[in-house]
Amino acid sequence: MQKVVGRFAPTPSGPLHFGSLIAATASYLNAKSQGGEWRLRIDDIDGPRVAPGACESIVKTLEAYGFEWDGPEVYQSERDAIYQQALDALNESGRLYVCGCSRKQLQKRQPETPWLYDAYCRHDAVKPDVEAMQPEAAWRFQPDGGRLCFDDAVQGPQCLEVAAELGDFVVKRADGVIGYHLACAVDDIEMGMTEVVRGADLLTSSFAQQSIMLALGHEPPHYAHHPLVTNREGIKLSKKSRAPAIRRDEAAETLRAALTFLNHSPPKELNTLIPLWDWAVENWRLLKVKDVVSQKNGLQD
Template sequence: MADTKPYVGRFAPSPTGPLHLGSLYTALASFLDARARHGFWLLRIDDIDTPRNVPGAIDSIVETLDAYGLHWDGPVYYESQHLADYEQALVRLQQEGLVYPCICSRKMLAELASVGVSHDIYPGLCRNRAVIPSSQPYALRIRSDERDIVFEDKLQGLIRQNLGAEHGDFILKRKEGIVSYQLACVIDDYLQGITHVVRGFDLVDSTPKQIFLQQLLGLPATSYLHVPVVIDSHGYKLSKQTLAEAVTLRSTNVVMFKLLQLLQQKPPVRLEQASCSELLDWAVRNWDPVPLIKTHAIQPEIN
């Protein structure tokens, strides 16, 4: 029997600053994939990492998406309004003995790395700790296992990772009380009914962790498509950390044409002066991610 479940996609920016070319590129890919399949496209604001939030960033993100014609369905979803949902998931995992407190600091783990202990995979120092001092802050880690997580990425192909060997016991809640991206994303996708995740290749290593959490919580699986990230002339991903410029709200059609070229959609020259609306109509009708297969990064041409 054919799957009649409607396509539901999303764009989930963090309000750490305005959208830059790379983030708008990912938003456009997600939008086109949803609209080309007559699906829903939702907007989620990942705002629980409060120390990184920038005042005015949410309004800027919304204004930019609107200026480029990337209109979402339904109300905006804010992570900060779902803290109780994350806590409920944590309690369930704790009750099943799948989560444990960890008092290790980054400094301590860095010192271990200096004497040859891997810094990438948590060495399990607190895994079997009997008592945690009540006055000492702690993070919460998930107990990983040696299962292989396998998924078929719609662009990157078959991906297989051993959870224990490649990810270890990762953090679900930080010492300062902030829920991790991995857990929040899984719960958000479930609550929003997300069926298809389109995001940047830089997040492909998050996917096995999120699939693992879906499995532990008995949540439905989602489809994944990781588009190449946009990099600068030095090979670094465009980001706020690399001081990527905010995308302009002027000449939006010129930027849209450039974005479609970056997505390897080959918009016809006759549309070079078309409006954003006309460009999006063409792009939805002709959306084809196949030219991006097995591509991890892409660099804009310098005019």
């Protein structure tokens, strides 16, 4: 039987908040309850988005909350060579092309859907050449046509016409930064992920990442996208919505709240981290998360 390997992959644009804790807790428990491994990856590929001290803060907060990951932390910023190998393979198979279109040009060509690339540069079919001068040009990936479907363990069956609904997406930006979907897909392959448990806001991203995995000749992992925590205005908790950082000196209380949100309310007598984690690993059932409706964060009140 294949060993379960899960992961938590935060972007260090700020400290962990309650929504981050939900993702970490759900992914951790789903792996550990099956006797599997849980890896920690810091998605710091986009340097300008990395907040000073955030990587260290994330690690220390997870430690304070009692998370124990298998193996060393993995940092995307140290893996450019691995991503380039994947880009070379995709380029060799004819899946990439150079694109010099700006956002302003896209807005002008299709004002109603500027986020969906219109394949303007695909017709020229210029393959990326790392030795040629191609200034201010991004590399785009061309997905297969047809529907891509998978069974999400929380959200149920999911299907998407990737080429039509996501378009040819960027895998290497014009400034040389590796695209999020490419880095994430390659990391999940290389780290041996068998499952990805994360928030429902990344459900669509799963289709882009699976498209890359399949193009590289790998079967995607299993997916489960849990409901999101929102603030009083119904906005998803995030750094952008100014969600407050979770406190290290309130770890047991906050972990209890996270478990309760995930429809796993611990017994009242469990008030410290070790008993809470022991109980949670023993009683974790992913199917119970399906009954969760996105709700407001009680810690905000």
